[in-house]
Amino acid sequence: MRIPASTYRLQITQDFDLDQAAEQIEYLRNLGVDWLYLSPVLQSTEGSQHGYDVVDPTVIDRARGGRDAFDRLCRAAHQAGMGVIVDVVPNHQGVAEPRQNPWWWSLLKEGAGSPHADAFDVDWEAFGGKLMIPVLGDDTDDDGAPVPGQAHQALSDLTVRVEDGEPVLAYWDNLYPLADGTYTLDESGNVAEDASAVHERQHYQLVNWRTGDAALNYRRFFTVTTLAGIRVEDPQVLEESHTEIKRWFGDQLVDGLRIDHPDGLRDPGRYLKDLQGITGGAYVLIEKILEPGEKLPHEWLENGSTAGTTGYDALGTVDRLLVDPAGAYPLTTLEAALRQGSTADGTQEGNWARMIHGTKRAVVDGALHAEVERLAREAAGESALTEFSHDQLVDALSEILANFDVYRTYLPDGVEHLEAALQSAIAQRGDLEPVITQLGPVLGLNALESELTPVARRFQQTSGMVMAKGVEDAAFYRFSRLTSLTEVGGDPSVFALSPADVHAEMQRRHQEEPLAMTTLSTHDTKRSESVRARISVLAEAANDWASTVAYVQKQAAAAGVGPLADRTLANLVLQALAGAWPIERERAVDYALKAAREAQTATAWVDGSEDFEQELTRFVEVVLDEPSVRGAFEGLVRKIEHPGYVNALSQKLVQLTMPGVPDVYQGSELWAPALVDPDNRRPVDYKDLAQRLEAVDTRRDDPGIARAHSVPAVDDSGDAKLLVTSRALRLRRDHAELFTDYTPVAAEGPAADHLFAFNRGGAITLVTRLPLGLAQAGGWAETSVELPEGAWVDELTGGRFEGTVQVAQILDLLPVALLRRA
Known part of the structure; x- marks a missing residue:
């Protein structure tokens, strides 16, 4: 197995295709990157900007460059030593445009008799054996307004016609195939029958789009009905869906895989074993979210099925190292006061555990109810459950899912999480104790892997959906105490970690998961690393922040805006603005509206409140445009700006040098103050980056420039972060022998708690933490650190040190240092 020293994530799109990616190899090599890390490249829905909606897994996406461009990129990377x-x-395929997906088209046309029927996870026994397609619009009243849930009028919009020589059923721009023998053609070759009658004869049924949440008989990706679940547990489906991937390894083009959403698979462990055969035992990472204290099944790491996760767990650890625990009380007090003044639904609950129980229960009763209905249908066939009604099973399964504390178990691994969920569900709903108790063994309690029921396996596929939709996409937008902590894979109730806690976690990672990825930003993070770095400073300036929030809300009210129904949402939006400041109006408003719709307290994606959204937009505009408000807000931003840059350098150097394989998300070698997607997928100016890197290197390495002027300032240019990123990546790539151990390095003196340092076996990382408090205390003073025997040189500034050294001397030019033996 070839192992990367580091990776660099590139988002491949039709606007930044595979050939354009190949043009960046020289820059990335100079940056110090060891491997390219590509977003999905298989054929996806036309116009897709992310590639996760694959419609044909057998070919490379033509809009992204196609097979030839992919092969050229891989060979060029290998020639560069990358x-x-x-x-x-x-886990799934895109089915938004049925004609683009040949497997889905075949399924719709031929039903359960399709050669691709086994590819999709369909419950053919439900709904009269027809595949439910939730696409029809609502009925309208006399004024043209939608009548929710009534789709009868929409059926009159169906037509049948011949498209490219094939008869099809059309609903506006949506086209669906017609099964053989279900229609007749007239002399002109057109379908001669009523469209509604033809529709009734098909293997599918078009239903109201709202029906997908309550009555659906195919597995989705979360709540996205245009992404249909794939059954890679079937050997034939696995082979057919991985033919192109197998070619990559057969032709020695690709060296590793990142597996998206393994929690959605029927049997992730078996799939990972199957991949070993397909790839010849290549380096494989899984996009897996671990809750605090949770670990991957030991067998997966032991047998080499995976090297570990893509690093959300590492992200959470690094972020919390830089949070001042003293900020917990005042920020909690602020949030409580804001909740007390809110009138929007769902904002009164400030306890994290109770909040996420409520949001998860709302999800299983609403957006994911169809999945629970399917679980209940399967559970009804178990002999131990025949005495209970369908509604009782639905209610009990919903309560168990709402009490699940991790994304999923991998039974028999993780059975303790199932047991805890069962006990908590009984505590919440004593009236359901008999059915919950009987459900335990059916769901896999104390069962061997070979004894797991189909219900137990499907339950494991479902629990992750509930966590994702109930926590990431709802509660994370309702809990505004410190939003740098409401990040993918994190638990915001864990406010901060001590240096001792972080050292212990680093040592564990070194021993147990040395090849897992570490990351700070991804295409899925709610805020980029630099935005979180600045927001985290608010824990050191909590009282100032509370005053700023109060002033902004008061002035907004004076300007005729608010108070907003959801005042905690206002806090969340203001933190985002502070973290990304300065920010353009369009980006700010887009973020605020997305956050509000995800929170689902005062508005929503479906049937939202136009009045609230207009009020929220005006609130953002007051902050940006009202001179007194903008002035006060910028005053707070100026206070946290430089400490935020210090945090950004500290978190980056720790992530790049800690145990694991560091990933750099495209463009994050600069500040890149991005918010949630699509903001974090904006194009990157690689020409500018290459020029900046050359200038930084020239300045740093020019013997004619004094050391005091050889490194860039810690300012909004981001060049200091580019220096840190490049020097750390190069050292890891070129001197792997310096990163074979992990030993904490302790400081002595009045500011010792503000230094976090460790020795990786010849490379020593030193970073500043809680910089605002450090400055208020007067700086490093007499704080010192004892270096291991010998002379050491700082890769960042060129400084040389040995013995016991003042921290202020080491960190005289930058707030971080990366030492190696001279």
Whole structure:
């Protein structure tokens, strides 16, 4: 197995295709990157900007350059001494445009008799054996307004016609195939029958789009009805869906894979074993979210099925190292006061555990109810459950899912999480104790892997959906105490970690998961690393922040805006603005509206409140445009700006040098103050980056420039972060022998708690933490650190040190240092 020293994530799109990616190899090599890390490249829905909606897994996406461009990129990377890892999507396929997906088209046309019927996870026994397609619009009243849930009028919009020589059923721009023998053609070759009658004879039934949440008989990706679940547990489906991936390894083009959403698979462990055969035992990472204290099944790491996760767990650890625990009380007090003044639904609950129980229960009762209905239908066939009604099973399964504390178990691994969920569900709903108790063994309690029921396996596929939709996409937008902590894979109730806690976690990672990825930003993070770095400073300036929030809300009210129904949402939006400041109006408003719709307290994606959204937009505009408000807000931003840059350098150097394989998300070698997607997928100016890197290197390495002027300032240019990123990446790539151990390095003196340092076996990282408090205390003073025997040189500034050294001397030019033996 070839192992990367580091990776660099590239988002491949039709506007930044595979050939354009190949043009960046020289820059990335100079940056110090070891492997390219590509977003999905298989054929996806036309116009897709992310590639996770694959419609044909047998070819490279033509809009992204196609097979030839992919092969050229991989070979060019190898010629430059770089490896390639590719993001693949085994869990689902895109079905928004049926004609683009040949497997789905065949399924719709031929039903359960299709040669691709086994590819999709369909419950053919439900709904009269027809595949439910939730696409029809609502009925309208006399004024043209939608009548929710009534789709009868929409059926009159169906037509039948011949498209490219094939008869099809059309609903506006949506086209669906017609089964053989279900229609007749007239002399002109047109379908001669009523469209509604033809529709009734098909293997599918078009239903109201709202029906997908309550009555659906195919597995989705979360709540996205245009992404249909794939059954890679079937050997034939696995082979057919991985033919192109197998070619990559047969032709020695690709060196590793990143597996998207393994929690959605029927049997992730078996799939990972199957991949070993397909790839010849290549380096494989899984996009897996671990809750605090949770670990991957030991067998997966032991047998080499995976090297570990893509690093959300590492992200959470690094972020919390830089949070001042003293900020917990005042920020909690602020949030409580804001909740007390809110009138929007769902904002009164400030306890994290109770909040996420409520949001998860709302999800299983609403957006994911169809999945629970399917679980209940399967559970009804178990002999131990025949005495209970369908509604009782639905209610009990919903309560168990709402009490699940991790994304999923991998039974028999993780059975303790199932047991805890069962006990918590009983505590919440004593009236359901008999059915919950009987459900335990059916769901896999104390069962061997070979004894797991189909219900137990499907339950494991479902629990992750509930966590994702109930926590990431709802509660994370309702809990505004410190939003740098409401990040993918994190638990915001864990406010901060001590240096001792972080050292212990680093040592564990070194021993147990040395090849897992570490990351700070991804295409899925709610805020980029630099935005979180600045927001985290608010824990050191909590009282100032509370005053700023109060002033902004008061002035907004004076300007005729608010108070907003959801005042905690206002806090969340203001933190985002502070973290990304200065920010353009369009980006700010887009973020605020997305956050509000995800929170689902005062508005939503479906049937939202136009009045609230207009009020929220005006609130953002007051902050940006009202001179007194903007002035006060910028005053707070100026206070946290430089400490935020210090945090950004500290978190980056720790991530790049800690145990694991560091990933750099495209463009994050600068500040890149991005918010949630699509903001974090904006194009990157690689020409500018290459020029900046050359200038930084020239300045740093010019013997004619004094050391005091050889490194860039810690300012909004971001060049200091580019220096840190490049020097750390190069050292890891070129001197792997310096990163074979992990030993904490302790400081002595009045500011010792503000230094976090460790020795990786010849490379020593030193970073500043809680910089605002450090400055207020007067700086490093007499704080010192004892270096291991010998002379050491700082890769960042060129400084040389040995013995016991003042921290202020080491960190005289930058707030971080990366030492190696001279």
